[in-house]
Amino acid sequence: MDVFFVDSRARVVDPDKWYQPELSLVSKLKRLIEESSVLDNISPGDVVAVKTHFGERGTTKTLRSTFIRTVVEKLLEIGAKPFVTETTGLGLTRLRSSAIGRLQIAEENGYTHQTLKAPIIIADGSSALISWKFRLMENS
Numbered sequence: 001m002d003v004f005f006v007d008s009r010a011r012v013v014d015p016d017k018w019y020q021p022e023l024s025l026v027s028k029l030k031r032l033i034e035e036s037s038v039l040d041n042i043s044p045g046d047v048v049a050v051k052t053h054f055g056e057r058g059t060t061k062t063l064r065s066t067f068i069r070t071v072v073e074k075l076l077e078i079g080a081k082p083f084v085t086e087t088t089g090l091g092l093t094r095l096r097s098s099a100i101g102r103l104q105i106a107e108e109n110g111y112t113h114q115t116l117k118a119p120i121i122i123a124d125g126s127s128a129l130i131s132w133k134f135r136l137m138e139n140s
Helices: 025-036 065-078 099-108 128-139
Strands: 047-051 081-086 120-122
Touching: 025 065, 047 065, 065 081, 099 120
Parallel strands: 047 081, 081 120
Antiparallel strands: none
16 A cells, blocks of 8 residues: 655745745645546546535634645546535534534635635535434434
8 A cells, every 4th residue: 555645844945935836735735646646536527526524613623725625626627527525413403513504614614615616515415404303303
């Protein structure tokens, strides 16, 4: 099994050059995707889900939208049709337990169709919480 690794440190090659975008983590992610061949089985026209976690309200320990967008852009280069997906977390009673609430949190944390360059689809549908509550009531 091959393991691919990207060092997050920026080793400055030319200290006189103030702008070195090739040292950014986004540039390193692009190279990682290319060198790992992780997208080689994707064909033009394939619909591809990019699963992520949008976090909770006010959290900061999620992947930044720029990294998700980088994966989406690589898929678009192939000709695939990517979408970004997340789940509501069935059984939870917080805002994120409905698709509408999940999308509100996603937007608050910087994940939108515009920032990701792909539509966002909540995997368990818009009425996930409602159907879960009805199942609870039926079983009681």
